[in-house]
Amino acid sequence: MFGLIGHLTSLDHAQAVARDLGYPEYADQGIDFWCSAPPQIVDTIKVTSATGQQIEGKYVESCFLPEMLASRRIKAATRKIINAMAHAQKHGIDITALGGFSSIIFENFNLSQIQQVRNVTLEFERFTTGNTHTAYIICQQVKAASAMLGINLSDATVAVCGATGDIGSAVCRWLNARTDIKDLLLVARNQERLQNLQSELGRGTPMDLETALPKADIVVWVASMPKGVTVDPTTLKRPCLMIDGGYPKNLDQQFSFEGVHVLKGGIVEHSLDIDWKIMSIVNMDVPARQLFACFAEAMLLEFEKWYTNFSWGRNQITLEKMDMIGQASVKHGFRPLLDLNRQPLAAKAS
Numbered sequence: 001m002f003g004l005i006g007h008l009t010s011l012d013h014a015q016a017v018a019r020d021l022g023y024p025e026y027a028d029q030g031i032d033f034w035c036s037a038p039p040q041i042v043d044t045i046k047v048t049s050a051t052g053q054q055i056e057g058k059y060v061e062s063c064f065l066p067e068m069l070a071s072r073r074i075k076a077a078t079r080k081i082i083n084a085m086a087h088a089q090k091h092g093i094d095i096t097a098l099g100g101f102s103s104i105i106f107e108n109f110n111l112s113q114i115q116q117v118r119n120v121t122l123e124f125e126r127f128t129t130g131n132t133h134t135a136y137i138i139c140q141q142v143k144a145a146s147a148m149l150g151i152n153l154s155d156a157t158v159a160v161c162g163a164t165g166d167i168g169s170a171v172c173r174w175l176n177a178r179t180d181i182k183d184l185l186l187v188a189r190n191q192e193r194l195q196n197l198q199s200e201l202g203r204g205t206p207m208d209l210e211t212a213l214p215k216a217d218i219v220v221w222v223a224s225m226p227k228g229v230t231v232d233p234t235t236l237k238r239p240c241l242m243i244d245g246g247y248p249k250n251l252d253q254q255f256s257f258e259g260v261h262v263l264k265g266g267i268v269e270h271s272l273d274i275d276w277k278i279m280s281i282v283n284m285d286v287p288a289r290q291l292f293a294c295f296a297e298a299m300l301l302e303f304e305k306w307y308t309n310f311s312w313g314r315n316q317i318t319l320e321k322m323d324m325i326g327q328a329s330v331k332h333g334f335r336p337l338l339d340l341n342r343q344p345l346a347a348k349a350s
């Protein structure tokens, strides 16, 4: 059985979802209540592969909210993740994906040191960050969506925001080895890590976000920001492809600006309906078929019976592993979301 550990994007979102899911006692509560709420299994899942194979899984809501980081409730945030992992293991789940901020908190706060959670000794090989599949899908989105927009990669400047992160560094490695892009701009805050990435790649220009955006034909957003940033679309090149892989989204607005195309990054579409309700809660356009690539990684590991922490640690994603999970992804009927036209026309940009 596979598992997915997820969280909602904000306190407002959590309150609305609690009401919808039939937990009215959670719906009017503030952040302190969520800090003490235990993990819950809120969905059971059945997935059928394109090969006909069927698997079952469970969705564990950790009750973590990004506001816990913003308001420095670090202890609560770390407890959420470690308790959700123990909960998944206690329920006999073989391989569980740590969605969104779960793996970021696990790594940033060295949670591998906390192996004992009450009577559960965590077996880390039962968990995966899902980041190898996420990086693979984002790279496929870069390739296919740029072609759809007539952006020639050999003439393109690509900015990766969050370049030194786990997903961002894998995307940079792939862009460097598998494409002939003209320029690679590396965006993050820590200069030492940027220099190290530049040395590893043998190319790429470290740059701050404001300087990089107007130069980029393609922007890959994979920064771990608890809140999205606002971008002035008039400063962007046209056409400009923005692939937003953040969760919560790195961009806090939607664009209806001619020539600026925002694609939901790291999202896959399955070729068959999935029996679950959780993706309507996180506002997928087609909730029965669309999901986060990291969650799909846990499904792929279950389909293939690769019971191992396939994606683990930081900045260790190799092209070989991206190829391997990519082949499994295609085999079982997942494809990268390429819906450039279904952008909600919410923001006024001109």
Ligand code: NDP
Pocket (backbone or CB within 6 Å): 099, 100, 101, 103, 104, 129, 130, 131, 134, 161, 162, 163, 164, 165, 166, 167, 168, 187, 188, 189, 190, 191, 193, 209, 222, 223, 224, 225, 245, 246, 247, 248, 265, 266, 267, 292, 293, 294, 295, 314
């Ligand atoms: P990491 O923590 O490994 O890396 C985050 C990167 O973002 C680092 O390069 C960091 O560098 C940079 N960063 C953070 N804040 C800022 C900022 N304000 N400005 C510029 N750069 C910044 O994260 P992951 O690679 O694991 O995840 C990245 C994103 O992808 C997250 O939003 C996560 O939730 C999402 N995600 C999506 C998945 C999907 O299936 N679609 C799956 C898993 C994750 P520095 O600190 O030096 O600035």
